[in-house]
Amino acid sequence: xxxxxxxxxxxxxxxxxxxxxxxxxxxxxxxxxxxxxxxxxxxxxxxxxxxxxxxxxxxxxxxxxxxxxxxxxxxxxxxxxxxxxxxxxxxxxxxxxxxxxxxxxxxxxxxxxxxxxxxxxxxxxxxxxxxxxxxxxxxxxxxxxxxxxxxxxxxxxxxxxxxxxxxxxxxxxxxxxxxxxxxxxxxxxxxxxxxxxxxxxxxxxxxxxxxxxxxxxxxxxxxxxxxxxxxxxxxxxxxxxxxxxxxxxxxxxxxxxxxxxxxxxxxxxxxxxxxxxxxxxxxxxxxxxxxxxxxxxxxxxxxxxxxxxxxxxxxxxxxxxxxxxxxxxxxxxxxxxx
Amino acid sequence: xxxxxxxxxxxxxxxxxxxxxxxxxxxxxxxxxxxxxxxxxxxxxxxxxxxxxxxxxxxxxxxxxxxxxxxxxxxxxxxxxxxxxxxxxxxxxxxxxxxxxxxxxxxxxxxxxxxxxxxxxxxxxxxxxxxxxxxxxxxxxxxxxxxxxxxxxxxxxxxxxxxxxxxxxxxxxxxxxxxxxxxxxxxxxxxxxxxxxxxxxxxxxxxxxxxxxxxxxxxxxxxxxxxxxxxxxxxxxxxxxxxxxxxxxxxxxxxxxxxxxxxxxxx
Numbered sequence: 030x031x032x033x034x035x036x037x038x039x040x041x042x043x044x045x046x047x048x049x050x051x052x053x054x055x056x057x058x059x060x061x062x063x064x065x066x067x068x069x070x071x072x073x074x075x076x077x078x079x080x081x082x083x084x085x086x087x088x089x090x091x092x093x094x095x096x097x098x099x100x101x102x103x104x105x106x107x108x109x110x111x112x113x114x115x116x117x118x119x120x121x122x123x124x125x126x127x128x129x130x131x132x133x134x135x136x137x138x139x140x141x142x143x144x145x146x147x148x149x150x151x152x153x154x155x156x157x158x159x160x161x162x163x164x165x166x167x168x169x170x171x172x173x174x175x176x177x178x179x180x181x182x183x184x185x186x187x188x189x190x191x192x193x194x195x196x197x198x199x200x201x202x203x204x205x206x207x208x209x210x211x212x213x214x215x216x217x218x219x220x221x222x223x224x225x226x227x228x229x230x231x232x233x234x235x236x237x238x239x240x241x242x243x244x245x246x247x248x249x250x251x252x253x254x255x256x257x258x259x260x261x262x263x264x265x266x267x268x269x270x271x272x273x274x275x276x277x278x279x280x281x282x283x284x285x286x287x288x289x290x291x292x293x294x295x296x297x298x299x300x301x302x303x304x305x306x307x308x309x310x311x312x313x314x315x316x317x318x319x320x321x322x323x324x325x326x327x328x329x330x331x332x333x334x335x336x337x338x339x340x341x342x343x344x345x346x347x348x349x350x351x352x353x354x355x356x357x358x359x360x361x362x363x364x365x366x367x
Numbered sequence: 368x369x370x371x372x373x374x375x376x377x378x379x380x381x382x383x384x385x386x387x388x389x390x391x392x393x394x395x396x397x398x399x400x401x402x403x404x405x406x407x408x409x410x411x412x413x414x415x416x417x418x419x420x421x422x423x424x425x426x427x428x429x430x431x432x433x434x435x436x437x438x439x440x441x442x443x444x445x446x447x448x449x450x451x452x453x454x455x456x457x458x459x460x461x462x463x464x465x466x467x468x469x470x471x472x473x474x475x476x477x478x479x480x481x482x483x484x485x486x487x488x489x490x491x492x493x494x495x496x497x498x499x500x501x502x503x504x505x506x507x508x509x510x511x512x513x514x515x516x517x518x519x520x521x522x523x524x525x526x527x528x529x530x531x532x533x534x535x536x537x538x539x540x541x542x543x544x545x546x547x548x549x550x551x552x553x554x555x556x557x558x559x560x561x562x563x564x565x566x567x568x569x570x571x572x573x574x575x576x577x578x579x580x581x582x583x584x585x586x587x588x589x590x591x592x593x594x595x596x597x598x599x600x601x602x603x604x605x606x607x608x609x610x611x612x613x614x615x616x617x618x619x620x621x622x623x624x625x626x627x628x629x630x631x632x633x634x
Binding site: 101119120121137151 | 381462468472630
């Protein structure tokens with residue numbers, strides 16, 4: 030359905046020196062710098078997939094989406110969406126996609142929400158009966174009825190986001206691009222939005238490309254995960270395989286009576302002997318060990334620590350996407366992968 | 368054509384609706400400002416004619432001059448419709464993206480919105496002014512009236528296309544404030560909104576005759592005043608149409624180039 034082949038997008042930015050002097054200087058000489066927002070990425074997306082597209086701020090997620098929607102033109106490479114080249118056939122492509130940018134809205138600010146829906150119906154040329162059916166479905170799904178007559182500017186962020194999602198789906202698009210649709214929302218609204226996305230995907234086989242910083246969005250929705258870092262896709266695969274790719278890590282948390290420097294040293298040495306990349310840190314009386322369970326067994330650590338001191342409590346946890354994302358955003362994962 | 372209206376008319380409707388709902392006071396103040404402006408210019412001309420003892424100034428009687436003032440004011444309101452700011456603001460804020468993801472032509476959409484407001488203002492303000500003017504001065508046959516309206520519509524289109532080119536500069540310079548005001552002053556002067564173009568020195572008039580600005584205000588108003596014979600009307604209308612074609616082509620080429628340079632600011 031979507032093919033992206035060796036796509037690169039450069040942005041030229043002009044650097045100015047700081048301060049008043051720099052500003053004046055900037056009028057005459059500008060330093061040019063080319064930034065590769067997206068660097069030679071390739072992937073394919075099939076109908077009905079829900080892609081969780083993650084990466085730190087500025088990693089290139091939004092740029093990729095903007096190219097797929099036809100708004101931005103790739104500097105090089107090819108994109109086809111349902112057989113069309115989006116930036117050359119922007120209008121035709123737009124008929125078959127729905128887009129939500131969490132930070133912006135496509136609703137008419139000063140008009141009652143209902144009016145926006147009517148206007149969209151006309152713009153997208155939706156037949157009357159199809160429109161009615163679709164609107165009923167979306168109003169129910171996203172619980173919009175209560176505020177449908179209110180001007181958009183009076184809506185809360187959660188209401189607005191639900192309305193935006195409905196607006197993006199009114200014309201029954203095949204593909205839904207969601208760029209941070211849950212940004213700034215409370216847990217209940219997030220739940221509602223997630224449920225809606227799932228329902229749309231199951232009932233209408235809508236293909237969803239979702240970017241988010243909320244890993245529970247990904248955990249609940251994504252059938253496939255793509256991770257982009259500094260413009261390069263460093264992971265593309267299933268949720269389950271992600272642990273294999275980024276090391277089968279676990280975290281052991283131990284609460285210890287009289288945690289001493291020497292003990293910390295000894296544990297650290299013991300762990301490093303078997304797993305060079307294990308991390309031992311401590312906070313007050315809590316010892317936190319992150320390790321790869323293929324190299325280091327939990328029993329070994331526990332046995333060793335318990336022979337040295339009194340353990341008051343312990344917790345064992347598998348690494349989840351959240352942890353991976355944290356390491357990723359901190360920039361630590363790259364060398365592990367390469 | 369029918370489909371075109373169905374797609375773009377909602378934009379006109381929504382804009383007008385939002386305008387009336389949200390800014391009734393602004394609409395009133397707009398009318399108020401225009402009235403004051405007209406009075407100021409009226410008294411300036413009155414003093415000029417009185418102190419100079421003119422019966423005829425560059426071919427204008429005092430009576431005609433006042434009609435010129437009122438009509439050029441009204442025409443300025445219709446043709447200067449903030450297109451530059453709409454486009455510049457959308458490019459600058461990045462909100463242009465919310466329109467680019469819809470199956471619509473961007474030019475057409477902005478035109479539909481601007482046209483909606485213009486149409487609305489025409490109905491509630493310009494029409495009354497026009498009717499009063501016609502009743503007061505009793506000049507112009509129905510035929511010249513028709514030519515006047517047609518020419519004014521062409522003027523609106525010229526102004527829109529010109530503004531649009533200016534607005535697209537926001538793709539390159541990130542703040543259009545200064546340039547926008549410069550443009551406003553220039554258009555007012557060169558289109559005849561401030562003084563009739565016959566007041567300019569002859570060589571400059573020659574230049575102004577071939578520039579597009581004349582077609583925005585001066586041409587329709589002069590047609591209304593009956594200052595043109597049928598041949599001149601024809602030449603002037605053709606000049607207007609030629610400029611629409613030229614500016615339209617420039618828009619097309621500029622847009623095609625600028626859109627590839629688009630960077631969406633702010634996420």
